[in-house]
Amino acid sequence: MRPLLLFACLLLFLPVLAQEPGNTEGEEQKRLVYFTDKNGTPFSLSEPLEYLSPQALQRRKRQSIPLISRDLPVNPAYVASLKATGVTVWYTSRWFNAAVVQCSEEELQQVEELPFVKSTQTLNRISQTGTLQQRAVQSIKPVSVAAAAYFPTPEAEDYGLAHHQADMLGADELHQDGYNGAGMTIAVFDAGFPEVDKLPAFAHLFENNHLKGSFDFVQKQANALVADAHGTAVLSTMAAYAPGSMIGTAYGANYLLLRTEDASSEHNIEEVNWLLAAEYADSAGADVINSSLGYTLFDAPSQSYTYQDMDGNTSLVTRAADLAAATGMLVVVSAGNEGNKKWRFVSAPADADSVLAVGAVDSLGMKAIFSSFGPTADGRVKPDVVALGQGAYFILPNGNLAQGNGTSFAGPIMAGFAASLWQANPFKTNLELIEMLRSSGSNAENPDNNIGYGIPGYSRTLTAVPGLANDETLYITNPVSRDPIILYLGQEWLKQQVEVQVLDATGKQVYRQSIAQAQAEQPLQLEPQTMRSGLYLCRIRSGSKVATLRFVKL
Template sequence: MRLLLLFICLLLYLPVSAQDAGNTDGEGQKRLLYFADKHNSPYSLSKPLEFLSPKALERRKRQNISLTTRDLPVNPAYVAALKDAGIKVWYTSRWFNAAVVQCSDEQLQQLETLPFIKRYRTLNRLPIQTEELHTLATQHAVVDKSDENSLPVPDREGYNLAFHQADMLGADELHAQGFAGSGITIAVLDAGFPNVDKLQPFSHLFEDNRLKATFDFVLKQENVFGADSHGTAVLSTMAAYAPGLMIGTAYDANYMLFRTEDAASEHNIEEVNWLMAAEFADSAGADVINSSLGYTTFDSPSQSYSYADMDGNTTIVSRAADFAAATGMLVVVSAGNEGNKAWRYISAPADADSVLAVGAVDSLGVKARFSSMGPTADGAVKPDVVAMGQRVYFLNASGGLAQGNGTSFAGPIMAGFAASLWQEFPDKSNMELLKLIRRSGSNAATPDNSIGYGIPTYERVLSVLPLLEGEVQALITNPVYQEQVILYLAEEWLQQAVEVQVLDATGKEVFAQRIQQPAARQALALQPQALQAGLYLCRVRSGSSVLTLRFIKL
């Protein structure tokens, strides 16, 4: 596990016990067994309520996502055969068609002879003896009231010192419009949530039935309110509601809290825990996954990854993240804190192509030195966007306001913003929302591997939305002051070179530019300070298509 957070404040670390260390003797090791098929299973795509909740099916229906065999649980006959062979089964995975088991090397040799076992991977974790859990989809009843009364909208003073990190994205403007994530469920995958059940800024989660599920995939128990305090800090940037102390970016949302990380060590089992939590989130009807976790290197003897593995298709967790996105959930992950270290690059699952990977900037919008860089190993631009991640305010496990650095904060701040935005535009699919957030970034014209598409804002979302919905073909900054003039172009205008002319009110040309490779958001090279106050026309031509826009220089 790598927690993508650098605390300025003091943290307490638990010592590593002998039981927590990765073992090498093979006795009782955890393995991921892949099954050969899902043939002759009692489960059927025609009876999805046997393995998915109504909310999970509603999410798919809303986004026109069809069920596939990947959604089917594993064949229970295969699981029964493993038990009959004396194998302890911990979890089963629908998406990977696999089971997490505990077995010795000798037992593994016997398992490899079974016709339904395709292959295996050793996860190198000693188990903690607890009660067995097989099917995650039915473990927790998701209470679904008609989404709870919204909390009073805070004023600026209500955010206290956390105002700027919300205001940088325009989350406070969303809140003022009545959109703070109500009706959206965010699953938070982290290393523990100590005292969340006791601290007043989280009390609304319990009083208003906003906490929909909890599970600790490390200890196999429902209680997640212990272990590492990283999750409490992360959660506060989204969910906190304590006017005068701190307000999170999606304080009105519902939450699911899942512990997938053991902060004392780093092994591949934590990727599998992430997979299990994501499947649980899917089956229980979550809309957004937030994860401030990243994977590159592991404790021996677990297998570490190289930069070449950061291609979005190799690591367990990146494949899991893409599968999660395929179900219609918006997956928001932190990019990593290796930007000023030898590794330098993003970590998994930030390399997955269907996730929103979030880097960090300071309060002035300048990239934080520690924020991990792109591209992915296969050349994709990463991070996707950035948010404030340097000197961010959060709540510690004692309920006090603290300050720290890390993409761990940038990710959930962005996830809360996205959830609030999705409340306003519920007809959007997860990928449409991801695209909208990218296109609304401050660097959308020239995305790079430092800050990606830049800092998205609610104001720019409202500007580019008509383009994405096909209501208009182009937009331009209006009015113009002394900042750059920005031309926004619809998709069909991005396929070939365009010619741009700016004419004054008399029809005289004051500026002309040919754009060989138009971007979604193009900063024009004219100098606004040289323009006289008045009305201007901007004529855009591509082939036989011509349109004219008007703007005013003040």
């Protein structure tokens, strides 16, 4: 049996306090307590290494993301005052400036009377049972640790039955070009990761020190290699390295395994667990978050969401996902499996403005009937992209290869592909990478609410990125203020009619113009009617040529 890692170096960055959880019986419930401010905190923006890792700061620096007060930990004096009331403090949240406590109704009244408490929310739990639905296919062939350590370039047969889910995106081509996620860190949020430390397909994570951290936010313990099998299956679609049986889409990446989901119930506490895991991932320096979790309806007495709440701004977990993206992490979430059920639409946090929501297709690239669809309540196209989710292959805790359905598998297959693609394009921001994936989609010409921008393809990204297009005369003024936006097009772009789109950071079209050849003999002036301050993407198409340019409106 391979021993579990302790991950002591990352415990510094956990939003966890020393007091242990108390009795959960009787009237005691978990509550989210929001603070009024961070006044008097001993932490400062000038000394970020006290609460963020060097990797987290480097990610921000690469994407020109400044530190703000939201990054500061909560005021320890406020936490001490909470404890003085007798409540149990479980966690604190930097981004929400809040604490998770466990207390009775009487103790809650005392908490709400404290001068620095802004508001509270009850987070309920009820025990049930849940299982992973799947069909066993075959046993995984053992792989030697020595072979895994060197990562020889895999051949088509090395992917085994899982080859198609990699080939559909061109992940195998990425691997052939030397990009397998190496140097990237993926944080996986799920319901548990049992037997990961024992399976040959994951041996390289331990032997090469690619498992960088683990935490169970449900039980408040460092070991997340427990509980529900769903996380193990999800992880395998990205991280597995078992040549001849299965190879994941980012087998060379580093991983953080974080349990946020209690598979036995569905309550708001799991949204808070998601938030806390995202803060952990940020602090530990993750580049990508993969979450095969979605929230719509909850067990009583928790209050469920409605479709109108899927507007990108309402649900707790959606707001958490957008805050995670604001730190420069690429947040990849499954769209949901409600397409053929009463709910039908994407779930939270797939409705978030700044995430990559992934739907499911079958082996022929057709939308899976169960895959949730859009639009969001405020009219945005969702999902963003799709990957194989009907008849996807994954590994079970018993070591067998299995086949099953769900956007739960489409999401991580895409997340691994995105991490490997980001390795190949290290100077892209997370939002630019989302746009890169969208613009390389099979349905990018006419995105819809069934499959979004379609199936991204590695070969198509090679012509969708200005730096790779090798056309020095393609240029747009940046930044822009009140003056018109000036677009310069070289002769290679003028052989056919040119279509120009301007998209905001969420992918919403704010401007479109068709340009005939005769109109393009001189620099073009683009004048969108209304543009707020922020990041915009200008997509240019001429025949099969596609490029996306970035500019900022001041």
